[in-house]
Amino acid sequence: MCMVSRWEPNARGRLVEAALALYVERGFEQTTVMEIAKRAGLTERTFFRYFTDKREVLFWGAASLQELFVDTLRSVPESVVPIDAVAATLNVVAGVFQERREFALQRQSIIAVNPELQERELIKLASLTAAIAQALRSRGADELAADLVAHAGIAVFKVAFEGWVASAGTNDLAHMFSESFAELKLATGAGA
Amino acid sequence: MCMVSRWEPNARGRLVEAALALYVERGFEQTTVMEIAKRAGLTERTFFRYFTDKREVLFWGAASLQELFVDTLRSVPESVVPIDAVAATLNVVAGVFQERREFALQRQSIIAVNPELQERELIKLASLTAAIAQALRSRGADELAADLVAHAGIAVFKVAFEGWVASAGTNDLAHMFSESFAELKLATGAGA
DNA sequence: TATGTTGATGTCAGCGAGTGACATCGCAGC
């Protein structure tokens, strides 16, 4: 009578939750898609309607992270040089990760022990790099500079994020980003 | 009588050759491991004794590339600052790619159209990055600087290599590396 | 009210990647 729908709502969310729990409990490889689907009250086939593969369920947030990056970057005045615009963007992004500290750490602990998941993470970061480069180009940066600055920004992100995770999220991520940027400028500027 | 061995020699080489040919002929996804093995005169099971998976056959050279990188880096005098040591190393590496131009381009054309292969390429480059960072640390660089310079070097490598492939290998790779390094220094140094 | 359409889900059959266990058999050393 008052059933709003034929099925429980938020199937995708239930699948994410179930997958995360099982990956933590028994590891990624030891978890089958059928188990995830069963726990979410769905079938294996339905899992693959929501996620292209077993790994993707852990990277559902990648698209919104990319969106955040690009939108933030666009909001920085064009007078700011690319490298500083990226630094400013990372500063904003840091907040998002600190807010979701627990989730980020748990997720990273799953990825850290599985090469397949690391591969997926790397290609998401590559996609992010391309998006940043594109955004820089539309700010007027030339091709080569846009690509290199985007890569530099992601390098800083990777290195600092890794350090943040190693500190169990106790350090200030934005501060680590700044430090890494400073070190990068120092290390690249010292030559020649 | 004069059979040197019970089996044809160089099984691994035959598998690589067969795989490459088939990947070019009909694409990576459309090729089954059984087909590769058959063409090499072996069985599917034997393929998996030589390569952990279907993708790895295209990345057999990654280990020697990493070795080349690290050895070359070690041979640069310690008085040279990290970023310049990496630049010098890339200069040497460029030669290896120019020598194998045809192979490199063909291989890249296979990888370029397949996300799975791109993922594998990225994790190989990540491994290379870690090895470079380690080599820099053993040259006396501090943790953070080593990581960042290694990432910067690989970023230059990626961007310039991409450009080289786009030019069908007609440009001078070493020159493109230099240009990218210069641009990176400019772009990171311009801020603050 | 009857009827048709839609969209999320289920069912089923199948392919191909990858693995473990065991068999085979030439070759090298004893």
Add this chain to the structure above:
DNA sequence: GCTGCGATGTCACTCGCTGACATCAACATA
């Protein structure tokens, strides 16, 4: 000649993933 070894083959199996088709509540519309 016997024996152990190492490279290969055979077989059976799990699991990720896909295509084709069925189901069925909800909704629209006549």
